[in-house]
């Protein structure tokens with residue numbers, strides 16, 4: 001009996017030291033990008049609440065020295081077509097924290113259902129305030145993130161947008177760790193709206209472990225495609241669940257030996273020069289776009305973690 005316990009303890013130590021050694025070996029890099037600034041929320045309408053939530057989120061970003069970038073939808077700055085000073089202040093906080101901002105269009109249209117010219121005009125309309133804010137720090141508006149990650153559902157449409165963005169000197173911000181964070185965010189807000197703090201806690205902790213599972217999945221997809229782990233780009237949103245739980249998620253990423261890098265630094269990875277001819281409807285990870293372009297077998301995509309039914313139900317969303 002005693003011998004067995006000893007053996008068990010010994011093998012546990014062995015397994016533990018093996019995984020620690022493995023963690024030390026792989027130095028990982030990740031850029032964190034927040035979409036839908038100043039805030040993506042269903043229930044918080046008051047600009048002061050936006051300021052409060054932003055302050056909470058920025059506290060985490062500063063704590064872990066994350067050189068994050070936020071992608072702005074300027075339509076969110078207006079209430080009944082009047083610029084809202086509190087919402088503007090929430091956005092100003094990102095600039096005050098020396099963070100980067102990018103363009104996510106003015107009104108978050110879906111490129112796949114929008115005429116090209118109308119979509120391009122919405123991009124230009126979305127520059128106005130963000131440009132001004134960046135100029136306070138002598139920065140230019142450089143980056144563009146596609147709403148819904150929709151890059152064009154035909155080769156012509158895809159090329160037209162690529163050309164337009166190039167003409168306007170934009171750099172596209174790809175996403176490699178795409179995920180169902182927005183579903184957890186919706187569920188979390190619903191629980192908040194029902195004043196169910198126990199459920200909020202449960203969703204929050206499930207969210208963190210789901211995001212880590214998703215990260216591990218894309219680490220493996222990267223190895224399968226490139227034979228190495230590329231510098232990853234994570235997509236999340238400026239929302240309540242991240243104001244409360246990004247701290248825990250950041251902590252878990254550090255445990256996996258991630259260093260937080262800027263989007264600009266992530267893009268120095270040669271992987272981002274890979275050809276992408278994906279014209280499917282889905283807003284999917286660039287790792288998968290490159291995989292489709294390379295015509296890999298369907299089995300290549302197996303094992304992607306899914307948002308559990310219980311969360312979809314609380315979020316009142318039919319499917320991912």
Ligand SMILES: [Zn+2]
Nearest residue numbers: 035036147148
């Ligand atoms: Zn968005």
